[in-house]
Amino acid sequence: MTRTNLITGFLGSGKTTSILHLLANKPEHEKWAVLVNEFGEVGIDGALLSDSGALLKEIPGGCMCCVNGLPMQVGLNTLLRQGKPDRLLIEPTGLGHPKQILDMLTAPVYEPWIDLRATLCLLDPRQLLDEKALNNENFRDQLAAADIIVANKQDRAVEESIEAFEQWWQLYGGDRQRIDARQGNIPVELLDAPRRNRRPLPESAAHHHSAGERKGLAALSLPEHQRWRRSLNSGQGHQACGWIFDAETRFDTIGLMEWARLAPVDRVKGVMRIPEGLVRLNRQGQDFHIETQNVAPPDSRIELITASDADWNALQSSLLKLRLD
Numbered sequence: 381m382t383r384t385n386l387i388t389g390f391l392g393s394g395k396t397t398s399i400l401h402l403l404a405n406k407p408e409h410e411k412w413a414v415l416v417n418e419f420g421e422v423g424i425d426g427a428l429l430s431d432s433g434a435l436l437k438e439i440p441g442g443c444m445c446c447v448n449g450l451p452m453q454v455g456l457n458t459l460l461r462q463g464k465p466d467r468l469l470i471e472p473t474g475l476g477h478p479k480q481i482l483d484m485l486t487a488p489v490y491e492p493w494i495d496l497r498a499t500l501c502l503l504d505p506r507q508l509l510d511e512k513a514l515n516n517e518n519f520r521d522q523l524a525a526a527d528i529i530v531a532n533k534q535d536r537a538v539e540e541s542i543e544a545f546e547q548w549w550q551l552y553g554g555d556r557q558r559i560d561a562r563q564g565n566i567p568v569e570l571l572d573a574p575r576r577n578r579r580p581l582p583e584s585a586a587h588h589h590s591a592g593e594r595k596g597l598a599a600l601s602l603p604e605h606q607r608w609r610r611s612l613n614s615g616q617g618h619q620a621c622g623w624i625f626d627a628e629t630r631f632d633t634i635g636l637m638e639w640a641r642l643a644p645v646d647r648v649k650g651v652m653r654i655p656e657g658l659v660r661l662n663r664q665g666q667d668f669h670i671e672t673q674n675v676a677p678p679d680s681r682i683e684l685i686t687a688s689d690a691d692w693n694a695l696q697s698s699l700l701k702l703r704l705d
């Protein structure tokens with residue numbers, strides 16, 4: 381049986397960072413798999429996780445708990461039956477609802493396959509000061525469903541966020557485990573804690589589905605001879621816009637970093653080709669992580685997510701101007 385953990389948390393709380401850390405510290409002889417679902421259709425987390433040595437399955441374009449969970453079930457079956465991993469980590473979108481996923485993982489068909497262990501919820505305690513997050517039912521239910529709450533981004537903690545977390549804990553913590561972390565740096569042993577949380581979770585309110593959402597079994601790709609395309613997705617009070625460019629398109633490194641830093645959106649994720657190789661861009665609010673590597677990626681892909689309105693056309697024209705070729 382595959383020991384399985386759900387790693388939840390709101391947009392940009394550090395789920396992928398934490399999974400990368402866990403993978404880097406996994407027991408050497410074990411085979412691990414990661415199932416990752418993203419809100420946007422372009423699919424960036426797969427590219428962020430591609431060097432991690434795990435079996436990887438991506439389900440982009442919406443919320444995997446919906447659409448009868450079909451893409452998720454197919455992805456899950458493939459991973460479990462073909463990969464026979466010792467452990468499976470599931471990263472749902474930060475805008476996803478945990479109930480349907482947990483229901484599915486505990487369904488009788490998976491009983492012989494899945495040994496469900498603790499559900500971890502990554503939290504950036506500053507999100508407890510943010511009305512947009514607090515009013516989001518998925519944010520609340522992710523926290524409610526967790527066995528272990530990881531208060532991540534301790535390096536960014538301020539007095540108000542520490543206090544907000546303590547107050548939240550008084551009200552909702554219960555007998556659960558909590559742990560402070562930086563860069564998702566949590567001990568691998570946590571994953572073996574049991575799944576004990578029996579809090580009843582509400583059925584999630586109606587999800588909005590964009591047309592694209594039903595396609596999603598694989599990350600979006602480019603038709604042949606097309607140099608780039610863009611893709612929009614919306615729901616849960618958020619909008620995502622992503623672009624994919626072919627392997628030959630290279631971007632001005634500094635210009636691209638500035639574009640990603642200044643784009644008036646909540647979230648930016650990308651793996652892009654630059655003259656030096658590739659750059660990984662990952663921004664949540666003001667937290668901006670940039671990494672370059674001396675290899676060319678198979679294509680360039682970048683995605684923006686925002687809870688307010690964004691002028692995608694204006695952002696697109698400035699992005700297109702950064703192409704070198």
Ligand SMILES: Nc1nc2c(ncn2[C@@H]2O[C@H](COP(=O)(O)OP(=O)(O)O)[C@@H](O)[C@H]2O)c(=O)[nH]1
Binds near residue numbers: 532563664667
């Ligand atoms: N300052 C700081 N940034 C972090 C920490 N953990 C993650 N990040 C950054 O937060 C952003 C979102 O992280 P990611 O793991 O992609 O979030 P996800 O959307 O939950 O998967 C990235 O820019 C990370 O580098 C942390 O402990 N401190």
Ligand SMILES: [Mg+2]
Binds near residue numbers: 395471
């Ligand atoms: Mg992620």
